[in-house]
Amino acid sequence: MKKGFSFAALIFLVAFIFSNFSLKAQEIEASGYEFLKKAVAQISAENITRMIKSLQDFKTRNLLSEQKSDTFGSGAARRWLIKEFQKISGLEVVQDSYFLPAQGQRIVRDTELHNIVAIKKGKAARERIIIVNAHYDTIAVSRDGRFHYDDVNTEAPGANDDASGVAALLEMARIIAPLETEATIHFIAFSGEEQGLVGSTLYARKMKEQGRKVEAVLTMDMIGNIKAGNGYIDSTRIRVFSDDPSDSPSRELARYVRRVAEQVVPSFEVSLIFRADRFGRGGDHTPFVQEGFAGIRFTEARENYSIQHTTQDTIENLSVNYVMDVTRVVLASVLSLACAPEAPAVASERGAPLLGRGRGYDAELRWNWEGDREKIAGFKVYVRDTKAPFWERCYFAGRGDSFLLENVSIDDLTFGVSALGVNGLESLVSTYRMPPRRRAEYNFREIK
Numbered sequence: 429m430k431k432g433f434s435f436a437a438l439i440f441l442v443a444f445i446f447s448n449f450s451l452k453a454q455e456i457e458a459s460g461y462e463f464l465k466k467a468v469a470q471i472s473a474e475n476i477t478r479m480i481k482s483l484q485d486f487k488t489r490n491l492l493s494e495q496k497s498d499t500f501g502s503g504a505a506r507r508w509l510i511k512e513f514q515k516i517s518g519l520e521v522v523q524d525s526y527f528l529p530a531q532g533q534r535i536v537r538d539t540e541l542h543n544i545v546a547i548k549k550g551k552a553a554r555e556r557i558i559i560v561n562a563h564y565d566t567i568a569v570s571r572d573g574r575f576h577y578d579d580v581n582t583e584a585p586g587a588n589d590d591a592s593g594v595a596a597l598l599e600m601a602r603i604i605a606p607l608e609t610e611a612t613i614h615f616i617a618f619s620g621e622e623q624g625l626v627g628s629t630l631y632a633r634k635m636k637e638q639g640r641k642v643e644a645v646l647t648m649d650m651i652g653n654i655k656a657g658n659g660y661i662d663s664t665r666i667r668v669f670s671d672d673p674s675d676s677p678s679r680e681l682a683r684y685v686r687r688v689a690e691q692v693v694p695s696f697e698v699s700l701i702f703r704a705d706r707f708g709r710g711g712d713h714t715p716f717v718q719e720g721f722a723g724i725r726f727t728e729a730r731e732n733y734s735i736q737h738t739t740q741d742t743i744e745n746l747s748v749n750y751v752m753d754v755t756r757v758v759l760a761s762v763l764s765l766a767c768a769p770e771a772p773a774v775a776s777e778r779g780a781p782l783l784g785r786g787r788g789y790d791a792e793l794r795w796n797w798e799g800d801r802e803k804i805a806g807f808k809v810y811v812r813d814t815k816a817p818f819w820e821r822c823y824f825a826g827r828g829d830s831f832l833l834e835n836v837s838i839d840d841l842t843f844g845v846s847a848l849g850v851n852g853l854e855s856l857v858s859t860y861r862m863p864p865r866r867r868a869e870y871n872f873r874e875i876k
């Protein structure tokens with residue numbers, strides 16, 4: 429009798445400790461979301477309006493347009509942008525510059541290309557980089573309604589495409605710069621997007637060649653239009669494009685954004701589109717994805733094709749309130765990523781996933797995480813059906829580096845692990861991915 433009682437008490441105690449831990453983790457997470465909400469509340473309609481207007485007032489920001497004027501063309505726009513970033517203390521502003529000889533159909537003459545990069549240094553000992561970007565160049569069809577890439581000084585105000593993204597970028601740089609972050613953030617205004625993602629391609633290649641640790645790339649391109657050319661209006665959601673497969677790092681980044689937005693901007697919907705981009709299109713996230721980094725694209729729910737790339741792309745034809753909603757989502761996501769701990773590694777250096785079958789018929793997940801464990805509340809284990817779009821179950825795994833799910837087949841489900849900081853901010857979820865199987869080669873001779 430006495431023995432039975434103490435056993436029951438032990439069960440009760442274990443259950444209490446477990447529920448108490450998860451309850452505490454929820455409290456910690458709530459404080460993280462409060463921090464993000466405070467940051468998001470600082471976004472100013474006035475700032476965003478002023479920046480979109482200033483950018484469209486340069487008339488064109490075509491890569492190949494006028495460079496010397498102080499009021500017209502991409503040279504003036506570039507110098508204005510540098511000044512705007514320099515006004516924000518805590519940022520290092522650099523030009524990432526290239527010479528491009530005339531080539532292909534679109535770079536019709538020799539040119540210089542300048543990406544503007546504003547760097548907010550993080551305090552993590554190991555390098556971690558989050559890239560958030562928009563493109564400051566524009567293009568417009570010529571008077572005959574078609575593109576002529578040598579027609580470089582036709583007016584191309586590009587308020588929506590993509591001054592909306594650049595304004596969001598500047599506004600979030602202003603709000604994030606004074607805050608302490610773990611990861612380093614590169615706020616980048618790319619150029620040459622309209623000539624074929626030129627600036628982002630060169631930057632992505634540079635990051636890859638230098639072996640830089642880019643954790644996430646978030647591209648904002650056209651985030652202000654709410655009315656389609658056929659009259660349909662949608663101001664309630666933003667599309668986020670992410671490339672296949674369903675367990676790719678890009679897809680996981682998209683899920684992260686959706687989760688953060690649900691908590692921080694609940695009135696606005698993040699619509700995940702499980703596709704690299706719109707049909708036949710690419711964006712400045714594309715070159716990063718091609719180099720193996722996680723990259724996603726934010727674009728308005730409803731596009732107006734009759735305004736895009738015309739002199740009609742002005743601030744009167746977009747919604748500043750909508751730009752603000754999208755800015756809230758992206759700012760919260762970037763700040764959360766930058767303040768969260770590094771994600772655990774769930775594969776060996778040779779790429780083998782760190783999971784096994786436990787005692788034969790279990791799922792035993794292991795992970796590596798180098799860092800100060802005092803700074804994390806614990807790890808979170810995620811599970812979903814392989815066909816499910818989003819994580820379905822979550823377990824708190826404490827500060828250890830393994831977790832056992834009894835009588836669970838590792839073949840039938842998708843698993844992931846994240847690290848939750850004591851500040852309530854969570855890392856990306858690292859997914860256990862099946863490495864590609866090599867084709868077998870045999871020595872043989874066919875018998876006829």
Ligand SMILES: [Zn+2]
Nearest residue numbers: 589590649650
């Ligand atoms: Zn664009």
